[in-house]
Amino acid sequence: MTELFELSAADTAASIAAGDVSAVEVAQAHLTRISATDADVQAFLHVNTEGALAAARAVDDRRQAGEPLGPLAGVPLAMKDVVVTKGLPTTSGSKILQGWIPPYDATITRRVLDAGIVMLGKTNMDEFAMGSSTENSAYQVTRNPWDLSRVPGGSSGGSSAAVAAFQAPLSIGTDTGGSIRQPAAVTGIVGHKPTYGAVSRYGLIAFSSSLDQAGPFGRTVEDAALLHQVLAGHDPMDSTSIPQPGPDVVTAAREGARADLSGVRVGIVTELTGAGGGYQAGVLASFRDAVALLQSLGAEIVEVSCPHFDYALAAYYLIAPSEASSNLARFDSVRYGLRAGDNGSHSLEEVMSLTREQGFGAEVKRRIMIGTYALSSGYYDAYYGQAQKVRTLIAADFASAFDQADVLVSPTSPFVAFGVGERVADPMAMYVNDLCTLPASLAGTPAISVPCGLSEETGPALPVGLQIMAPAMADDRCYRVGAAFEAAYVAANGQILTGAPRLGSVGAGADASRTMTTGADASRTMTTGADGAAR
Amino acid sequence: MPEDRSTLTRDEVAHLARLARLAVTEDELDLFAGQLDVILGAVARIGDVAAADIQPTSHAVPLQNVLRPDAVAPCLPRDAVLAGAPAVEDDRFRVPQILGEEE
Numbered sequence: 204m205t206e207l208f209e210l211s212a213a214d215t216a217a218s219i220a221a222g223d224v225s226a227v228e229v230a231q232a233h234l235t236r237i238s239a240t241d242a243d244v245q246a247f248l249h250v251n252t253e254g255a256l257a258a259a260r261a262v263d264d265r266r267q268a269g270e271p272l273g274p275l276a277g278v279p280l281a282m283k284d285v286v287v288t289k290g291l292p293t294t295s296g297s298k299i300l301q302g303w304i305p306p307y308d309a310t311i312t313r314r315v316l317d318a319g320i321v322m323l324g325k326t327n328m329d330e331f332a333m334g335s336s337t338e339n340s341a342y343q344v345t346r347n348p349w350d351l352s353r354v355p356g357g358s359s360g361g362s363s364a365a366v367a368a369f370q371a372p373l374s375i376g377t378d379t380g381g382s383i384r385q386p387a388a389v390t391g392i393v394g395h396k397p398t399y400g401a402v403s404r405y406g407l408i409a410f411s412s413s414l415d416q417a418g419p420f421g422r423t424v425e426d427a428a429l430l431h432q433v434l435a436g437h438d439p440m441d442s443t444s445i446p447q448p449g450p451d452v453v454t455a456a457r458e459g460a461r462a463d464l465s466g467v468r469v470g471i472v473t474e475l476t477g478a479g480g481g482y483q484a485g486v487l488a489s490f491r492d493a494v495a496l497l498q499s500l501g502a503e504i505v506e507v508s509c510p511h512f513d514y515a516l517a518a519y520y521l522i523a524p525s526e527a528s529s530n531l532a533r534f535d536s537v538r539y540g541l542r543a544g545d546n547g548s549h550s551l552e553e554v555m556s557l558t559r560e561q562g563f564g565a566e567v568k569r570r571i572m573i574g575t576y577a578l579s580s581g582y583y584d585a586y587y588g589q590a591q592k593v594r595t596l597i598a599a600d601f602a603s604a605f606d607q608a609d610v611l612v613s614p615t616s617p618f619v620a621f622g623v624g625e626r627v628a629d630p631m632a633m634y635v636n637d638l639c640t641l642p643a644s645l646a647g648t649p650a651i652s653v654p655c656g657l658s659e660e661t662g663p664a665l666p667v668g669l670q671i672m673a674p675a676m677a678d679d680r681c682y683r684v685g686a687a688f689e690a691a692y693v694a695a696n697g698q699i700l701t702g703a704p705r706l707g708s709v710g711a712g713a714d715a716s717r718t719m720t721t722g723a724d725a726s727r728t729m730t731t732g733a734d735g736a737a738r
Numbered sequence: 739m740p741e742d743r744s745t746l747t748r749d750e751v752a753h754l755a756r757l758a759r760l761a762v763t764e765d766e767l768d769l770f771a772g773q774l775d776v777i778l779g780a781v782a783r784i785g786d787v788a789a790a791d792i793q794p795t796s797h798a799v800p801l802q803n804v805l806r807p808d809a810v811a812p813c814l815p816r817d818a819v820l821a822g823a824p825a826v827e828d829d830r831f832r833v834p835q836i837l838g839e840e841e
Contacts, residue, residue, distance in 0.1 A: 304822065305822070306814050306815070306819055306821065307814060398798055413796040413797065442801075443801065446801075511787070514783065514784060514786075514787055516780070517780065517781040517782075520777065521781050521784060532759075535759075537833055538819075538822070538823055539823060539824075545834050550835050550836065551833055553761075555759045556756075557761050560761035560763075568755075568760055568762065568770070569770060569773060569777070571758045572758055575758045576754055576774070585785060589784050590784055591794030591796060592794050592795075593789060594794065595789075595795040596792060598795055630773055630776070631777065634777075647795075647797055675798035675799055676799065
């Protein structure tokens with residue numbers, strides 16, 4: 204029997220609308236699922252039990268009263284903790300905001316609540332979204348449901364793990380350099396970074412303002428599209444919000460599901476297919492199979508070159524820290540969050556420095572200092588200014604590539620999920636996770652990650668993601684091609700998540716060997732296996 | 739300029755930390771000096787790109803003169819905002835002394 208928590212968002216909404224199940228039953232099923240699995244996965248920083256049940260009751264009442272319900276009414280969702288939520292703790296994964304209760308909602312929070320979506324809670328993340336493994340959270344290390352000794356990607360790793368562990372059918376992440384796409388890839392789910400400006404940034408705790416963009420996670424392309432449609436749209440509260448309506452991504456996903464790509468030109472980017480960068484062989488093999496599958500659906504495959512993509516990593520790791528150093532200046536110990544060292548003799552400046560020393564983690568400090576360096580007098584033109592010019596060249600590479608192809612494809616990440624602790628000591632080893640996702644971030648163009656295979660190269664079978672990139676404002680192409688690929692992949696291989704260990708089944712400890720890998724932290728997964736909670 | 743960047747010293751890191759209002763510890767200075775140097779070395783290749791005549795980019799869909807109607811709207815209630823502050827006095831944010839003793 205299919206459990207309620209296994210349904211897609213689309214099927215959940217349909218069941219609620221038809222009266223087969225109540226929104227309260229759906230919410231309760233997911234809250235129970237979170238209780239059963241989150242000691243292992245640790246996806247949530249805060250579970251909003253009362254709020255979720257109240258929101259679900261409101262949906263049931265509206266249905267009883269015969270009011271029209273939206274396409275996702277009653278569907279549960281997990282919200283990344285970078286998004287402010289009135290009355291619910293919001294930390295952005297940082298100790299500096301521990302205990303802060305926002306007095307307002309982000310625009311996307313309002314949109315989610317107005318759609319009748321049931322917010323289950325707030326998910327873990329790298330502090331201020333700086334990271335690719337969620338290990339930079341000041342609170343906890345989230346585990347990959349495929350293998351509890353590994354990371355769920357980052358920075359939106361709580362949101363990716365929650366969806367992959369069936370704790371929620373939908374979640375929201377934010378993507379600055381790949382923080383939706385890479386966690387989607389390494390947990391075997393779908394994640395989309397919209398065109399910059401398509402989704403309001405009002406109420407996102409800012410990391411890098413010219414790059415940050417919120418977007419959906421789901422287990423299917425259609426589910427991600429349904430959530431995208433709720434999130435997107437012009438917002439006068441965000442001066443970078445695009446004042447035209449975006450494309451109809453839900454229709455695009457449904458048309459794509461017919462799995463016909465006749466006449467669609469798919470470009471392979473030479474610079475993102477393995478020369479240098481340490482791509483794993485298993486990732487490249489899955490990618491080649493994915494391209495062959497796209498071709499079998501009628502797509503015309505062309506190879507394109509984007510020479511300036513080779514400079515994306517350098518440009519990103521100047522722009523993002525520079526903007527972060529400026530954005531994070533707001534944490535000054537005065538208006539919200541932590542204050543340390545205010546003993547009556549320290550000056551404001553000293554209190555500010557002591558507060559930031561105590562409240563920020565190492566990666567945040569590193570990036571603030573890199574940004575301070577790159578923006579300082581005498582270096583600005585050579586670093587930040589030069590990086591913004593390189594963005595123009597990367598955008599020009601995209602433009603000429605999109606003359607030859609309707610969409611571009613690449614692996615989403617050079618690697619499958621890596622072990623907890625494996626890359627934390629070396630910042631550059633962490634940064635190369637973003638190699639394939641950075642160009643679309645810098646150009647502000649949309650890109651989706653769709654599961655495209657499994658790799659056993661580093662131990663147990665782990666998911667690989669296919670990145671599909673499209674021109675600005677053509678998010679619909681990502682969904683159309685993504686849905687076509689998904690339909691064909693699932694028809695041939697079945698749903699990729701059925702290959703993941705089943706968490707939360709009581710008495711399944713005998714199968715714990717599945718999670719005992721060669722990872723750096725194998726002892727931990729053996730412990731969780733031994734008490735029967737994980738499988 | 740980035741190509742001939744010299745090694746980042748411990749003192750320079752301490753200076754950056756002061757500029758960024760971060761009271762870093764001695765141990766952190768040692769750790770960060772090495773790490774920041776590696777990162778800056780990796781990003782310095784940005785200088786290899788000939789981009790003198792290129793305009794900078796910050797948005798996929800360039801927008802200009804973004805204005806909204808100059809209409810009066812309610813702001814957040816004072817008490818709701820002050821509730822999140824670390825220290826409050828007389829309905830205001832309480833701030834430590836701004837001037838040091840010598841100033």
